[in-house]
Amino acid sequence: MEQMEIEKDLQTRELTLNMGPQHPATHGVLRLVLELDGETVIKCTPHVGYLHRGTEKLSENRTYIYALPLMDRLDYISSMSNDVGYCVAVERLFGIEAPERAKYIRTIMSEMTRISSHIIWLATHALDIGAMTVFLYSFREREWLIDLFEMTCGARLTVSYPRIGGVRCDVSREFLDSLYKFTEEFPKRIEEYETLIDQNRIWLQRTKGIGVISARDAVHCGLTGPTLRGSGVSYDVRKHEPYDAYPFVDFEVPVGENGDVYDRYRCRMEELRQSNRIIRQCIEKMPDGHILADDAPDLDMPPEGRKRLIPDMSLSHACISLSDECEHITPAGEFYSPTEVPKGELGFYIVSDGSGMPYRMRFRSPSFVHASALPRLCKGHMVADVIALIGTIDIVLGECDR
Amino acid sequence: MTLRDIAKKIFFLEIMKGLALTFRTMINHPVTRRYPKVKRDPFPGFRGRHAFVRDSETGREKCVACLKCSIVCPSRCIRIEYKETEGERILERYEIEALRCVFCGYCAEVCPVCALVLTEVYEYADYSREHFLFDRERLLKNWDDFSSGLKTDTYFNKFWRPEGIDIKRMPVGKRLQEPIPIKHEEKVL
Numbered sequence: 001m002e003q004m005e006i007e008k009d010l011q012t013r014e015l016t017l018n019m020g021p022q023h024p025a026t027h028g029v030l031r032l033v034l035e036l037d038g039e040t041v042i043k044c045t046p047h048v049g050y051l052h053r054g055t056e057k058l059s060e061n062r063t064y065i066y067a068l069p070l071m072d073r074l075d076y077i078s079s080m081s082n083d084v085g086y087c088v089a090v091e092r093l094f095g096i097e098a099p100e101r102a103k104y105i106r107t108i109m110s111e112m113t114r115i116s117s118h119i120i121w122l123a124t125h126a127l128d129i130g131a132m133t134v135f136l137y138s139f140r141e142r143e144w145l146i147d148l149f150e151m152t153c154g155a156r157l158t159v160s161y162p163r164i165g166g167v168r169c170d171v172s173r174e175f176l177d178s179l180y181k182f183t184e185e186f187p188k189r190i191e192e193y194e195t196l197i198d199q200n201r202i203w204l205q206r207t208k209g210i211g212v213i214s215a216r217d218a219v220h221c222g223l224t225g226p227t228l229r230g231s232g233v234s235y236d237v238r239k240h241e242p243y244d245a246y247p248f249v250d251f252e253v254p255v256g257e258n259g260d261v262y263d264r265y266r267c268r269m270e271e272l273r274q275s276n277r278i279i280r281q282c283i284e285k286m287p288d289g290h291i292l293a294d295d296a297p298d299l300d301m302p303p304e305g306r307k308r309l310i311p312d313m314s315l316s317h318a319c320i321s322l323s324d325e326c327e328h329i330t331p332a333g334e335f336y337s338p339t340e341v342p343k344g345e346l347g348f349y350i351v352s353d354g355s356g357m358p359y360r361m362r363f364r365s366p367s368f369v370h371a372s373a374l375p376r377l378c379k380g381h382m383v384a385d386v387i388a389l390i391g392t393i394d395i396v397l398g399e400c401d402r
Numbered sequence: 403m404t405l406r407d408i409a410k411k412i413f414f415l416e417i418m419k420g421l422a423l424t425f426r427t428m429i430n431h432p433v434t435r436r437y438p439k440v441k442r443d444p445f446p447g448f449r450g451r452h453a454f455v456r457d458s459e460t461g462r463e464k465c466v467a468c469l470k471c472s473i474v475c476p477s478r479c480i481r482i483e484y485k486e487t488e489g490e491r492i493l494e495r496y497e498i499e500a501l502r503c504v505f506c507g508y509c510a511e512v513c514p515v516c517a518l519v520l521t522e523v524y525e526y527a528d529y530s531r532e533h534f535l536f537d538r539e540r541l542l543k544n545w546d547d548f549s550s551g552l553k554t555d556t557y558f559n560k561f562w563r564p565e566g567i568d569i570k571r572m573p574v575g576k577r578l579q580e581p582i583p584i585k586h587e588e589k590v591l
């Protein structure tokens with residue numbers, strides 16, 4: 001009798017748990033509000049915006065050239081790719097074609113960024129799930145790549161290296177030699193990472209069958225990059241809308257089958273090998289020549305978007321490049337230009353009114369779209385798996401909040 | 403389940419393989435550096451603290467107050483005041499707010515007389531904000547600090563005349579720029 005009365009009073013209630021924004025496993029300042037039934041997630045609501053810096057608005061007040069250093073700060077792990085994406089977009093707007101050599105250099109740089117970004121993804125993802133060793137080893141290879149960035153452009157993370165119409169300075173012989181040595185070493189290193197986690201039973205149990213998303217759902221959510229390809233959809237901007245030197249190199253787009261955390265991991269590991277292949281081909285095929293297009297705008301282009309004066313030898317003209325002989329070069333109109341960054345498809349939607357500054361600039365950042373897929377992925381999983389799921393969609397909050 | 407699979411399950415083969423790798427790395431040479439004791443030399447062209455090149459003839463900066471650097475600066479952190487006499491600009495005030503700077507190097511690249519440079523100094527943390535407002539004197543002092551630490555006899559920043567860019571695009575001052583000779587003070591024994 002008493003027993004039944006007690007049981008009548010006992011009820012279970014859902015627990016609302018606030019995860020983040022200062023949680024070490026949320027890869028930045030992502031805040032998730034989880035509704036839990038026991039240990040099972042019933043509902044997950046992501047809140048973004050803690051790292052909002054107004055990059056889109058800031059770039060409206062700058063000419064196309066000065067807005068470039070802002071793009072470094074979108075996804076600070078792969079700043080080179082963002083810059084290349086931005087330059088490709090503005091070049092398409094201006095109708096400038098970068099020289100061959102610059103295209104190859106930019107392709108090399110994008111792929112180096114892809115490797116370093118995927119390495120850091122692997123490191124943090126494995127660390128979240130509990131494999132600490134990979135974290136330590138992968139930073140060794142990343143350091144090599146970042147040293148190479150420093151050798152070329154003088155900065156390690158916020159590179160500002162590409163320029164509208166080419167790149168800022170040429171790569172040196174030592175750079176190419178060292179990078180070639182890297183491409184010879186790197187496949188061995190990938191095998192090392194795989195030895196550590198590929199067959200590890202803890203890793204397999206934490207990743208297989210977790211966060212399954214079907215190809216149809218993935219497309220509907222707007223996922224791109226390896227997160228989409230893990231579900232078996234072969235979509236890659238590098239193949240479908242090639243830019244820079246991608247049409248001239250040979251590479252494959254790896255796809256998964258089941259669309260779970262493990263398949264996405266396999267996809268990214270395979271992409272590391274493909275990026276390595278692309279870099280090798282680019283070094284072998286690297287043409288000679290200039291690295292900046294003749295009609296590329298100068299760094300000191302005035303806001304009206306004028307072409308610079310062709311400098312003559314007299315000193316007074318050489319110092320001051322504002323002149324009546326200039327002509328407007330920024331066309332008006334709006335367009336969208338996608339590029340493939342390590343995280344997925346980074347698109348720039350630019351509305352230009354011909355004034356030399358963008359009237360409106362909008363970024364389609366993969367991290368933002370991927371974060372919006374979290375509720376669907378997390379539903380019905382355990383709390384511990386939420387960490388694995390945040391890792392698998394590979395988000396960087398700097399890019400998500402912009 | 404084959405015998406192999408069972409053996410794998412019982413003896414934790416895959417974990418043993420991973421551990422073997424870890425132990426191998428233990429006897430390798432470490433790749434890390436003990437930072438404050440062992441310093442890392444940045445590559446030439448590293449974009450660090452700003453400096454004004456000290457002209458060996460006048461002993462002052464070479465800046466001609468053309469304002470190009472303050473125009474290109476994406477974070478708008480360069481402030482310049484000048485007065486104009488007989489068509490010549492005399493620099494009166496020059497300030498860089500280093501705390502707002504994003505170290506893009508555009509100012510050094512655009513300067514027509516190669517007066518400004520981003521040196522390879524990266525350790526300049528300080529306790530007060532005033533020390534990061536670089537005025538003319540401080541910028542010149544930065545150069546002295548930097549050049550006294552140089553091991554070579556000449557210095558040429560790679561952003562003054564970036565390699566691979568058509569030299570016709572550059573103003574005369576940049577085309578003719580020679581590497582700056584560095585005077586090392588004789589060590590008195």
Ligand code: SF4
Pocket residue numbers: 471474475476477478479480498502503504505506507508509510
């Ligand atoms: S490095 Fe860039 S942000 Fe810093 S002062 Fe020069 S132009 Fe401005």
Ligand code: SF4
Pocket residue numbers: 464465466467468469470471472482512513514515516517518
């Ligand atoms: S660009 Fe050079 S010369 Fe012109 S104001 Fe700046 S430092 Fe002086």
